[in-house]
Amino acid sequence: MKVLILKDIYVIWRQMKYFLVMILIFSALPSGFNNTFAVVYAAMLPYTALAYDERSKWDQMAAMMPYSARDIVLGKYVFGWLCIGAAAVLSLLFQAVLALLGSRAFSPAMMAMAALGGLCILAISLPVMFRFGVEKGRMAMFLVIFLVCGTAGAIASIAVSGNAAKFAFQGSALVILLIAAMVLTAISIPLSQRFYWQRMG
Amino acid sequence: MNAIELSHICKDFGSFAIQDLTLAVPSGTICGLVGENGAGKSTTIRLLCGALRPDSGTASALGVDVSSPEFLAAKEDIGVVLDEAYFPESLNAVQVGKIMAATYRRWDQALYERYLKRFDLPVGKQFKDYSRGMRMKLAIAVALSHQPKLLVLDEATAGLDPIVRDEILDIFNDFTREEDHSILISSHILSDLEKLCDYIAFLHQGRLLFCEEKDRLLEEYGIFSDTAAQLECLLPEAIVAREPNGYGGVRALVKRELAPVGWQLERASVEDIILFLVKGAKNA
Amino acid sequence: MELVIRNTANQPIYEQIYSQIRAQIIAGTLRPGDALPSIRALAKDLRISVITTKRAYDELEADGFLYTVAGKGCFVAEKNLDLVREHQLKELEDHLAAAAELAKSCGLSREELTEMLRILMEEQP
Numbered sequence: 001m002k003v004l005i006l007k008d009i010y011v012i013w014r015q016m017k018y019f020l021v022m023i024l025i026f027s028a029l030p031s032g033f034n035n036t037f038a039v040v041y042a043a044m045l046p047y048t049a050l051a052y053d054e055r056s057k058w059d060q061m062a063a064m065m066p067y068s069a070r071d072i073v074l075g076k077y078v079f080g081w082l083c084i085g086a087a088a089v090l091s092l093l094f095q096a097v098l099a100l101l102g103s104r105a106f107s108p109a110m111m112a113m114a115a116l117g118g119l120c121i122l123a124i125s126l127p128v129m130f131r132f133g134v135e136k137g138r139m140a141m142f143l144v145i146f147l148v149c150g151t152a153g154a155i156a157s158i159a160v161s162g163n164a165a166k167f168a169f170q171g172s173a174l175v176i177l178l179i180a181a182m183v184l185t186a187i188s189i190p191l192s193q194r195f196y197w198q199r200m201g
Numbered sequence: 202m203n204a205i206e207l208s209h210i211c212k213d214f215g216s217f218a219i220q221d222l223t224l225a226v227p228s229g230t231i232c233g234l235v236g237e238n239g240a241g242k243s244t245t246i247r248l249l250c251g252a253l254r255p256d257s258g259t260a261s262a263l264g265v266d267v268s269s270p271e272f273l274a275a276k277e278d279i280g281v282v283l284d285e286a287y288f289p290e291s292l293n294a295v296q297v298g299k300i301m302a303a304t305y306r307r308w309d310q311a312l313y314e315r316y317l318k319r320f321d322l323p324v325g326k327q328f329k330d331y332s333r334g335m336r337m338k339l340a341i342a343v344a345l346s347h348q349p350k351l352l353v354l355d356e357a358t359a360g361l362d363p364i365v366r367d368e369i370l371d372i373f374n375d376f377t378r379e380e381d382h383s384i385l386i387s388s389h390i391l392s393d394l395e396k397l398c399d400y401i402a403f404l405h406q407g408r409l410l411f412c413e414e415k416d417r418l419l420e421e422y423g424i425f426s427d428t429a430a431q432l433e434c435l436l437p438e439a440i441v442a443r444e445p446n447g448y449g450g451v452r453a454l455v456k457r458e459l460a461p462v463g464w465q466l467e468r469a470s471v472e473d474i475i476l477f478l479v480k481g482a483k484n485a
Numbered sequence: 486m487e488l489v490i491r492n493t494a495n496q497p498i499y500e501q502i503y504s505q506i507r508a509q510i511i512a513g514t515l516r517p518g519d520a521l522p523s524i525r526a527l528a529k530d531l532r533i534s535v536i537t538t539k540r541a542y543d544e545l546e547a548d549g550f551l552y553t554v555a556g557k558g559c560f561v562a563e564k565n566l567d568l569v570r571e572h573q574l575k576e577l578e579d580h581l582a583a584a585a586e587l588a589k590s591c592g593l594s595r596e597e598l599t600e601m602l603r604i605l606m607e608e609q610p
Contacts, residue, residue: 416537468492
């Protein structure tokens, strides 16, 4: 499985540069939802990798190589988690630096929520891609992103009443998101494997 | 042990179906798979490599059932070259090498680099900038560098110029100097198959019409090239198919043993035989 | 060992190999105990099918011209004297036929030719 993740990194590498630039730019924006965008973008990278796979017909080749179906499917998840994690960590580091230098606020909780949101996006969109192919999966993914971001934005604007309320809200939101991410992922992975196996028939 | 064994394989795609395909390729031999476009060659290869599951029937490669969990390990010993090289396009040869090294246990990096050099493949160039010929050469280099026992080649020489093709055929020929090395090669370039193969298997509309020793096939048939009137002297069963030239002459594929002794028949090439057989099948 | 495969001939390849090796064994170019290339090596070197070389070797073995040692390879068998004699007799016959024709063309009679032969054979040690 490691080798498949390596392959995805190689494939995405060119995009990675823009990715890093994006982290910088978005981290510099006023604190709020904006600077978590890099994390959401990271959640889309497995889709990009799958799209490249399908376009170059690597998926047909890989079916004849000694990769297990588990490796192929799980590899995309792990790749996605690594991207989200990397994006979150880098964004936070940048924000921390900016916060030390200036008077910027620093919100690790927001970043954690975004990361967990990213995991949920992955968990929902990947099975769709394995079942219906990359094109349809892309639509599902954007739909989920739109819903997740929209809801998060709405809730965030409502909950900006007082600092105390904000922290409590953040705490419970984190817990809910964590549970959601874990449950969704636990369902998503076997589902994806099943869909992949079916498609190879 | 047979290198490849397909037994009563059936796979229905609606508009096209593989029907009751039974084929065995003995270990240490080279089997050529011929057929028109859409005859089922690529499908057969996918079924053989486990990339596709049959509706019924069994397939095994190197003695391992394709549908069994042990087949995953058997894939280490199978080198595949498909009709196009399906590597991710932003990768270069070095990266492909690194990925393959981590994929196959018996990957020989030195051998891979020798092939890259021999085929003149630029190492830094992205795969998407490769010409078709270069792509095939890379795919072949990769397939050979993990030291497989079975090579499965789907139109692997198409798009290569004749000089390179000849060199590649030499490489395939040498591959089978070891007695446990086998090759299944599907190709439209029948002259290549004639040079290389021990067996010729002919697929037509999803059915295997025959799988015969190439040399026996060449012994069995001859080409008659004379007047149509002369052709009529032969037994009708001896004539497989004919091609009149519009000027009273005719060219026909004839079964040697049914033709009178002493009759001059030209040597039939594999291409002649297949083309005439297809004509015969069409007119039947 | 010399082998030439001719595609133009209507003779099956295995037959060409068989007869060429056989001829060399009878002629003595290949001596008893000489190692022959393995079936596979021969096939790959000549770019022909392994099945064909095997067939040729199988027939040579069945006819007593070569034998196989497991794990070592194929070797030329001791000369089969009857066959050698047969070959030589045929050659003799061919020579004599040529001589007879030549005699006819220069008007030599049968008795004169036989006399010539008798003298020549007396001169042989």
